[in-house]
Every structure is written in structure tokens, then in C-alpha cells.
Amino acid sequence: MAALTRPFPELNSEPVTLAILGAGAWGMALSRLATHNGHQVRLWSRRGTLSLEAAVAEAEVILSVIPMKGVPELVERLVALNLPESSILGTATKGLDPATTLTPSRIFKQAFPGHPVVVLSGPNLSKEIEADLPAATVVASETAAAAATLQRVFASETFRVYSSSDPLGAELGGTLKNVIAIAVGVCDGLNLGYNARAALITRALPEVIRIGTHLGGRPDTFFGLSGLGDMLATCTSPLSRNYRVGCGLAQGKPLEQILEDLGSTAEGVNTAHVLMAIAQRENIYAPISYQVHCLLKGEITPQEAVMALMGRELKPEAVDPGKIEPVQPPRP
Structure with a gap:
């Protein structure tokens, strides 16, 4: 493993x-980055010996x-x-709560x-971060x-860290692209070629933007690192777990076996x-995500x-959002 290069001194003067x-792969990678920058890190996991109370005590x-x-x-x-209100709460999780x-x-x-x-989100494959390969992310x-503190x-x-004032957009970009990565994994697993992959990713971007902006994110955020950037990394790398799910499904493996x-x-x-x-409730058009769901x-x-x-109907590439068809209901 390559050694981390020195941090930016102007950003790391105060521990x-x-x-x-x-303490998964991403948590460990972030812990290593912060420790190298001279910050005091307490790493907590459910299986560890450090209690949650001790981990967060007086943590900034x-x-x-x-x-x-x-x-x-x-x-x-x-x-x-009863955390003090001065504590900054961050999340690097990319998902949606079912409840x-x-x-x-x-x-x-x-x-x-x-x-x-x-929110911390971006094209950050943890194995590459651990290997000290160049990368960038967004803190929103x-x-x-x-x-600025997380920067x-x-x-x-x-590890270049950009800031944003759109936490929901940054979070939704990182979350929604995981569904698209499964679709691209299927495409590659079926050996459909680079043309098909390019078409799929290109058509997936407006779908993600359509959903993300409907839910409150800003359009420009989805063209940044936490949107398009994360999509490109996750949809084109075998290091991506979601991409590997799609590849496995294309090879006929049961989902349970793939996840295991x-x-x-x-x-x-x-x-x-x-x-x-959400698409059913909000009447959002999401054809690629719907096929992944099914x-x-x-x-x-x-x-x-x-x-x-x-096999969908022929239409212009740019679709008027006010004239889009509703999402299909799931099959009974």
C-alpha cells in the first residue's frame, strides 16, 4: 500500500x-485519512469493544x-x-429507509x-482510497x-474535498446511482457492448435528475461529483458491489447467493x-429503476x-417533464 502524501497544512492546523x-471498508478508509491529518479518531462498530457512548463523548x-x-x-x-448541539453530525451512507x-x-x-x-458523497471506491489513489468527494x-470542518x-x-450547500441533492445522487449500477452490471454481464452501456448511463442521468429534483435536490448537483461522478465510478468498476449484483443476475445467479x-x-x-x-406515491417516471426493481x-x-x-415507444430524446407518462405499477 502506498503511503499517504502530506495533508494540506492550511486545512489541518487545528486537530x-x-x-x-x-468500521467497514469505507469507515476504515475515512478513519485512516483523518488520522493521517492529525485528528483524533474513535472508530466504533457493533462488534467492537468501544461503547457508543464513549465513542461520541465530547466528539466535535x-x-x-x-x-x-x-x-x-x-x-x-x-x-x-443527549449530544451537545455543537456536535456536527455527518453521514456517508447512501440509501433510503424502507419505513x-x-x-x-x-x-x-x-x-x-x-x-x-x-453529507459526504462522491466517486469514492474504498479500495482505491486505501491504496492512496487520487480521488475527490463532496461534503454538503x-x-x-x-x-468546512469536514473538508x-x-x-x-x-483526496480532494469540495463543499456544497445542497446536502439532499448530494445524498440522492449517491443513493440513486446504486440502482443504475445494478442495471449497468446487467448490461455488461450480458455482454451487450460499450454502445449499450453508454446509452444506458446517458439515459439514466436524466432519470436520476428527474427523481432527485422532484425530491428536493438542485439540478446542478447531479452533474457534479456526487451525481454524475459517482455514477461513472460505480457503473464502470468491478469494485462496485451494486455493479457486481447486476453482473451476477445477468449470469443467472440467485440474488441471495450474490449477496452472500x-x-x-x-x-x-x-x-x-x-x-x-416513492415513484408510485409521487408519480415519477423512472423506467430504468422500475426494470431493476422487477x-x-x-x-x-x-x-x-x-x-x-x-421496446418502449419512439419519442424525442428530450422529454417535457409535464408530459411524461406515469411510472408503471409493479406486476401482481
Whole structure:
């Protein structure tokens, strides 16, 4: 493993006490970045010996890096600890809660209305970060000072950290692209070629923007690192868990076996189902995500999903949002 290059001195003059909640690959990579920058890091996991209370005690920044399914319970536990309002709450989880259809940052914001909440999202494959390969990310918050703090914690000469004032857009870009990565994995797994992959990613971008802006994100955010950037990385790399899910499905493997072989969470599976519940409720047109949803439920084959997308009616490339057809209901 290559050694990390030196951090930016102007960003790292004041050490911060940071609690990282989640010791998976991404949590470990972020912990290493912050430690190298001279910050005090407490790494917590459910299986570790450090208690949650001890991990967050007097922490200036508390960053959640756990899978989506554990976020609601974690938030409940943090509420019970009566965190000081000066604590910055961050989330690097990309998913949607099945019970509420909320993103992690929205769950944190509802539980901690007085705290600044920051979203960390971007094209960040953890293995490449661990190998000290050049990368960039976005820290997004409605509180500029909170975003600046996380910039200072993680920025180095090989990890460029940009700021944004659109946390929901940054979060939705990173979340929705996981569904698209499954679709691209299917495309590549069926050996449909580079033309098909390019067409799929290109048509997926307006779908993500359509959904993301309807839910409150800014259009320009989805053309940035946490949107298009994250989509390109996740949709074209075998390091992506969601891409590997799609490849496995294209090869005829059962979803349960694919997920077991991964040994870690592929958030796009849950996101696809929650997304279709949102699309039904909000009448959002999402044809690619709909086919992924049906495929994951075992209602169609990978080949049928491709044919369904290719066989849709002919129309202009640019579609008037006011004239789009409603999303199809799931098959009974």
C-alpha cells in the first residue's frame, strides 16, 4: 500500500475529535485519512469493544458510515445520549429507509433539528482510497462552517474535498446511482457492448435528475461529483458491489447467493424497492429503476428487462417533464 502524501497544512492546523460510526471498508478508509491529518479518531462498530457512548463523548464531529438498515436504530441511540448541539453530525451512507422513505441526513435532521448535518458523497471506491489513489468527494451541508470542518478533517494531496450547500441533492445522487449500477452490471454481464452501456448511463442521468429534483435536490448537483461522478465510478468498476449484483443476475445467479458472496451490503437492492414506492406515491417516471426493481423481485429475467427498455415507444430524446407518462405499477 502506498503511503499517504502530506495533508494540506492550511486545512489541518487545528486537530478535531472525530467519532466514525461504522468500521467497514469505507469507515476504515475515512478513519485512516483523518488520522493521517492529525485528528483524533474513535472508530466504533457493533462488534467492537468501544461503547457508543464513549465513542461520541465530547466528539466535535460524529460521522455515520453504517449500512442504511442500521441508521434508524443508531439515531435513536444517539438521541438518548443527549449530544451537545455543537456536535456536527455527518453521514456517508447512501440509501433510503424502507419505513419512512427518507435519506439518512433527513433522519438525522428530524432527530437533531438543532445540529448541523453534513453529507459526504462522491466517486469514492474504498479500495482505491486505501491504496492512496487520487480521488475527490463532496461534503454538503446547509451550514457552511460544518462543511468546512469536514473538508479540513479529510482533505489531502490525494483526496480532494469540495463543499456544497445542497446536502439532499448530494445524498440522492449517491443513493440513486446504486440502482443504475445494478442495471449497468446487467448490461455488461450480458455482454451487450460499450454502445449499450453508454446509452444506458446517458439515459439514466436524466432519470436520476428527474427523481432527485422532484425530491428536493438542485439540478446542478447531479452533474457534479456526487451525481454524475459517482455514477461513472460505480457503473464502470468491478469494485462496485451494486455493479457486481447486476453482473451476477445477468449470469443467472440467485440474488441471495450474490449477496452472500459479496459479504457486504449492496445498498442498491433496498434502494430500488423503496424508490419504486416513492415513484408510485409521487408519480415519477423512472423506467430504468422500475426494470431493476422487477428484476430484483424475480418478476422478469435480465433479457426481459433489456427488451422492455429497448421496446418502449419512439419519442424525442428530450422529454417535457409535464408530459411524461406515469411510472408503471409493479406486476401482481
